[in-house]
Amino acid sequence: MAIFDEFPSLGRTELRDLKKGIDFAFKDFSRDNGEAIESFFDPLMFFMVWFEKLLINAPWPLMILIFAVLAWLGARSIPIVIGTIVSFLAIGWFGMWEDTMATVAIISVATFLCIGLGIPLGILMSRSNRLQAGVTPILDIMQTIPSFVYLIPVVMLLGIGKVPGLIAVCIYALPPIVRLTNLGIRLVDKEVLEAAESFGSSYRQKLFDVQIPLALPNIFAGVNQTIMMALAMVVIASMIGVKGLGVPVLRAVSNQYLALGLMNGLAIVALAVIFDRVSQAYGKRLQKHRQGGHGV
Amino acid sequence: MNKFVKGLAAAGVAAAMSQGAIAACGEVTIAEMNWASAEFMANVDKIILEAGYGCSVELIPGATLTTFASMDTKGVPDVAPELWTQAVEVPLLAAIASGSLHSVNPKPIAGAGEGWVVPDYTMANHPELKTVLDIIERPDLFPYNEDPSKGAFVGCPAGWGCQQVNANLFRAFDMEAKGWVLVDPGSAAGLDGAMAKAVDRGDDYFGYYWSPTAMMGKFNMEMVDFGVPFVEMDHWTNCITQANCMEPQQSAWSASEINTIVTDSFINNNDPKAVAYFGKRVFPAAEMGAMLVYMGDNQAGGEDAAIEFLLNYESLWTQWVGVQAANLIKKSLN
Secondary structure (H helix, E strand, O other): OHHHHHOOOOOOHHHHHHHHHHHHHHHHHHHHHHHHHHHHHHHHHHHHHHHHHHHHHHHHHHHHHHHHHHHHHHOHOOOOOOOOHHHHHHHOOOOOOOHHHHHHHHHHHHHHHHHHHHHHHHHHHHHHHHHHHHHHHHHHHHHOOOOHHHHHHHHHOOOHHHHHHHHHHHHHHHHHHHHHHHHHHHHHOOHHHHHHHHOOOOOOOOOOOHHHHHHHHHHHHHHHHHHHHHOOHHHHHOOOOOOHHHHHHHHHHHOOOHHHHHHHHHHHHHHHHHHHHHHHHHHHHHHHHHHHHHHO | HHHHHHHHHHHHHHHHHHHHHOOOOOEEEEEEEHHHHHHOOOOOOOOHHHHHHOOEEEEEOOOHHHHHHHHHHOOOOOOEEEHHHHHHHHHHHHHHHOOOOOOOEOOOEOOOOEEEEEEHHHHHHOOOEEHHHHHOOOOOEEEEOOEEEEEEOOOOOOOOHHHOOOHHHHOOOOOOOOOOEEOOOOOOHHHHHHHHHHHHHHOOOOOEEEEEEHHHHHHHHHEEEEEOOOOOOOHHHHHHHHHHOOOOOEEEEOOEEEEOOOOOOHHHOOOHHHEEEEEEOOOOOHHHHHHHHHHHOOOHHHHHHHHHHHHHHHHHHHHOOOOHHHHHHHHHOO
């Protein structure tokens, strides 16, 4: 039985023509629409360029002060604030200040973009089982597909630089915020909702005054995960021309510069730990407040 | 199953036919570098060594600096078919002097080189741009998308040997003051993507690339004459290729040196005929270019391309191997 010896596959030529067909179709698409799509993203790009320059050109003591204040506002914890200050001082001392600011710039923009897209999408998903069934597989794809598979088309369309880098980061970092927003709202107690309804809450009041506040701890876990995922993509983003800590890491990897790789890798870790502690502490504080309010 | 049995039988026949040759060739590791021409060469070498000389070949993925470091310190892989030696010049010369590595072929690909390229239509539309010296006066033709008032020169991805050279030449030609930005494309995919995107749209593009590559052929890129002579070798190796070059001088790109490098243990422990094969194996530019465009057009990997090459360019590769090996290789292809 010949059919069992070899898998009945498309012939070499058909397969090749199929692949070529897809490639050429994409090339035509990018030739026709590339410029329009690029100019659509131009404002975003100029904002990112401006924001990066702002962070890099601002006096460093001011930046450290801002980070320390943000850490205090988020975590209300002296050890975390001290840790933040010491980390940034160390980063500057080891000559990684500019790269770190470039990384902070793209991570902040990516995080805000992901939150802006992810929370509404998560809310919509929690409203409709059908939408959830449709979106979940897409989120799975976004998290698992090897990044270069979509980076190459993005580069063909938009060239190298900040915007393709941002898209790459967001494709990977968006799913957790969507998933956890959806989950958080779905986990809100049915009885609480019934109570709200019996008091005559409108749909809008139920969503904004009951469900979202009660889901905030979960949503915040999502924000936290999104930041972590975005930081994990820093090196990949540098592979398509995004400035930041990823560039020296790439240089170190291909040249076996142990110290350079380790220092910049640790700077990424330091950023991650600061963002993580601050956002987690903020999430916990939210939770405490809510717990007190509802006695859940 | 059938194919496997047939393969075993074929191997047995081959073994019986050339006992003497096979006894001398054992396990060989060949570096398969992460760009097309090197993938292709590694696979050609693999098929020829396996079918023609009875070696057992394992391909080891690598990149210039990592592979060289491994060969230099560990003696693995045995063979680097296409090593761009300038990036590792100093340690390579030391290793060759000490006898741990050998160059068995100083020019495996004819007409290869690095340099600064523009699309052919840029040259045609602006006939006044004859050399790099002319182009660097016109950053306005190559606007940088993140700051359109500057010109973009796309250099080498971070970590490549050429990154340092580009950065130093960028300084030597005083390009920053002339309004240029040295763009780091981040990776091979970024570099190719940037070039493909620009040329597909008919935009002007100025950047680093090298030949022979499918990219150069496919997008009709032209290597630009630098308009200045090559600075002396001493300054090139001790300054322009180094990170701490204080005053780089203007220079053309050095004529590229590609070598096939093998380890000492490969020479000592293997069939001298297999070693001699590496010395004779020179890919002419035209054939190499044709194979690279074939790989690009058909999305063929190194192995597919090697088989295609061996099937179509018999008169070329049979000159590299003995009659007996040629017959064995032909048999294995059928």
